[in-house]
Amino acid sequence: MLQIETWKRVLIWGLVALGLVLALPNVFYPRVERYNDEVSAGSTGTGWPSFLPSGLVNLGLDLRGGAHLLAEVRVADVYETRMQGLWPDVRNLLRDQRDSVGTIRLLPSDGGELKVRIGSPDGMDDAIRTVRSLAQPVVSLTGAGATDIEVSGTGDVLTVNLSEAERTAMDDRTVRQSLEIIRRRIDEVGTREPTIQRQGQDRILIEVPGVGSADELKEIIGTTAQLSFQPVVRRGVSEDASASAGEEILPSLDEPGVFYLLETAPVVSGEALTDAQPTFDQNGRAAVSFRFNPSGARKFGDYTAQNIGNPFAIVLDDEVISAPVIQAHIAGGSGIITGNFSVEESTNLAVLLRAGALPAGLDFLEERTIGPELGADSIQAGKIACIVAGIAVLVFMALSYGLFGIFANIALILNVGLIFGILSMIGATLTLPGIAGIVLTIGMAVDANVLVFERIREESKTAKGPARAIELGYDRALSAIVDANITTFIVAAILFVLGSGPVRGFSVTLAIGILTSVFTAIWITRLLIVTWFERARPKKIEV
Structure with a gap:
């Protein structure tokens, strides 16, 4: 028979209530944002009840305005610094071998090498052996077994170079260290949800919402x-x-x-x-x-x-x-x-x-600098897109499926609230492509309901009674719903793993939208229909 246990009903409405409460701060965005800033500054926040959640969907660069930079790290700079730091140790070791190598003198050289002239060329072998004692193993997976320096001598000139394995390891360390330091500097000035990520071998993408200009951002990190x-x-x-x-x-x-x-x-x-x-x-x-x-x-x-x-x-x-x-x-x-x-x-x-x-x-x-006005225009355009898409779907479902379409519309509205609740809970950053993902979700959210309702239509012609038709409609449409949404979720996961920046924002909202859409279609719409059916006890259903 068509029924849902009491504990399941309590759990479903409890999850819906939790999602809507988590999404509530976004309705009062400026007020909650000021409250969070006051709490972060160490004072008692005002303007928002402390017992309510205060998590917000962070607005990305294209919605809030800010600065975008693509920087290339001059990895070769560290070679010269490394050689300069090595010279005192080389000098001290060779001074201890003065009897065999004679006088020592530092020669001008390229940034990636160290050249030393010794007074006694006959002692070159001793000098090379002595300086090689400074070599250390390369700390990297690809450089296993290699040492960090190579020492050679020609005539009376001893040359110290960084090994190729050490240069590769240093390049990687330099970019990683630059990433961390840039992140620390931006965090120090209190910016909100920056995007700082590596691109390629030696480039760093930096996007900081809320910064007035690219020049201001360069002053912070440059x-x-x-x-x-x-x-x-x-x-x-x-x-x-x-x-x-x-x-x-x-x-x-x-x-x-x-x-x-x-x-x-x-x-x-x-x-x-x-x-x-x-x-x-x-x-x-x-x-x-x-x-x-x-x-x-x-x-x-x-x-x-x-x-x-x-x-x-x-x-x-x-x-x-x-x-x-x-x-x-x-x-x-x-x-x-x-x-x-x-x-x-x-x-x-x-x-x-x-x-x-x-x-x-x-x-x-x-x-690139994106002004707050452009961000406000993007938000407004996103709102209009969501409203237009939502109204179109609501009208279509109501006209196509009558009362059942209205149940689907209620679930759709709750679905959007749940999406924002989850985004607020995980502290996700919403970008313009992310809004596109939400708009797409609104269009896709009723797909599962359409499959169920069409199946109920078919079953009502052969099944014995409306209750059996509704039960069979949900049972037999379930596999198609799961298969369709799993394939879309896999695509969203691939976009998240292989994409960056805006593509990831789109994939996150799309993936969350898929999960909430399946939940609202399978459980909320069904619960609404079951509750109505228990009270109305219709002899015949019109889908």
Whole structure:
């Protein structure tokens, strides 16, 4: 007989109620958004009851407005940095072998290699063997068994190169690290639901809703913020003065026309920083306090203990922001960066340092700003599309199937509410293609009902009584409904796995719409029909 157990009815209406409650905040979007911002800032939220859900469907770039960037990571930059960092270790090892290799001198070379001239060519074999002791295994699946450096010698010149396996591993690490640092920097300024993902081997797609322009986004992520502490060779040199190998000339940030000749190899780099916070110095001027990790603290402490009375430079992005004289041993691994900062500049610098230095520069291949007005137009167009599609389907179902069509229409309206409830629960981002997925779902949502109703029409001609016709209609249409929706769900899953950005947004809403459509068609519409049938007890049904 046609019946549904009480516990199933309670469960069905309970799920519907839960979905509608989760979708409710989207009806009051601006109010709930302000409430969430207040809670995130640490204050007590106002304007929305705290006992109600406050999850929203996040609006994507094309709906909210914002900035789009496609950046290419200059992975070759890290080769030069790696070689510069290797030079002090090579120099110290060869100094210990001075009896056999003679004098050593760093030669100018390309960024990806290190060249050293030794005074005694006869000791080249000893020099190669000594430097090879610095080689480490490549940390990657593809580089198993390989070492990170290759050492060779010709005449009196020893050459150190990065191995091909190490370059490949470094490229991958550089892009991954850039992804993480960009994500941290954007999260620091409180932007909502950014899209940051890798494209190809060395490109990163960045889409941030709510940012005013692409230039503003580039200011957030484009600054390299590479901090280093380097020994000072001489102050006040001319910009045109020549620097020997292992040295560089950098300008002073606070003193126009003043330049510093520095050793290229830093004492400590910004990678050793564990924290940076805006603060004020003893004179009340804006500054930035910093703290090193144990390794950086040890190196910094050893250097200051050995160089009391000598200056050292604090370098940020190839500019000397301060060059104090070491007055005493600085232990503990903490210090303060002073300069001609405003409070805002010190805060921004602390954010950049805390997020970490980008390992390599970025080339912006594509940049686009989408204004809020365009986003509002997209939302309005999406609303109109949903309303037009919804009304057309509602009218068609009511005219085609009468009372049963009205039951299907009620289920369709609940279906849209459930879609937004699930999107809010999982924190999904809705894009314009996502709206297209919802519109498509509205059109497809009644497919299952059409199959059932047509089957009931057929069964009513042969079955004994309307109850049996309804029961057979649902039972015999079920396999066709499941098969059709499973194939569509598989397509949505493939789009999600292989697609990116807007394609994924479409696939998510389509997949959720398929699940809710099957639920509303098989259970909600059936429950409405059963409830009506129990009360009306018709002798004949008109579908």
